[in-house]
């Protein structure tokens with residue numbers, strides 16, 4: 001079995017309990033307006049071009065039809081780029097990076113458990129994220145089977161948008177779900193993510209119904225899902241989850257994704273004016289804790 005991913009990050013402390021290694025799988029069916037891993041959305045490889053590092057030396061011109069010099073600056077026509085990677089090799093300034101690789105799942109798994117000694121000491125393990133891991137659901141389940149047979153803790157960071165069958169099989173293999181709730185207002189949820197809240201809640205109900213191990217994650221984005229009405233609906237939703245999940249974690253908005261959008265040749269749009277959410281997290285935590293569920297800030 002093969003899988004396509006865009007990053008493996010070691011020594012992660014925020015992707016579940018203990019020290020963890022996180023695999024970021026490619027592909028996502030959700031379109032969060034604030035996505036902080038936009039490079040993971042497409043299922044295939046893409047080029048990231050860091051134009052601020054470019055000295056316009058011209059070494060990459062002529063490698064393909066996508067790159068041109070205009071007014072002393074290199075431009076990349078994304079429609080013509082096949083992510084062949086020639087410019088990544090040719091450039092001496094590391095301006096170009098191919099984001100995404102396809103590899104054998106067993107080979108990737110062996111890399112993921114390289115820090116097993118640290119996992120065992122810290123109560124950590126492997127986390128799969130993305131993108132949306134359910135987008136490559138068979139690979140996600142396969143990795144969870146391997147982890148279960150090796151006694152390695154396995155967590156899945158998910159939007160809950162995907163096959164219920166994959167979720168069920170992950171739960172059977174003992175996965176801990178880091179389950180996103182991106183809002184509790186159906187209309188706003190659809191507008192902010194392009195996905196119906198029902199899909200997310202139905203899968204959550206199924207998982208709580210079979211006693212799955214769940215931590216809720218609440219990405220809160222100023223101006224998108226933090227109004228008084230948004231928070232009060234979220235309090236109701238969290239109250240319904242009390243006793244069925246471990247706790248909830250607020251994931252305040254941060255601006256890390258903006259640099260990646262620029263490397264993808266896209267502007268930040270409205271996101272450019274959204275403030276960092278960490279300053280507001282204390283207030284959100286106080287309000288959401290009135291649900292009776294333990295709410296912390298990640």
Ligand code: SF4
Nearest residue numbers: 064081082084085087
């Ligand atoms: S990845 Fe290949 S096709 Fe895309 S800009 Fe670089 S050399 Fe051209």
Ligand code: SF4
Nearest residue numbers: 054055057058060091
């Ligand atoms: S090789 Fe690198 S530094 Fe030179 S023009 Fe191309 S992207 Fe810019």
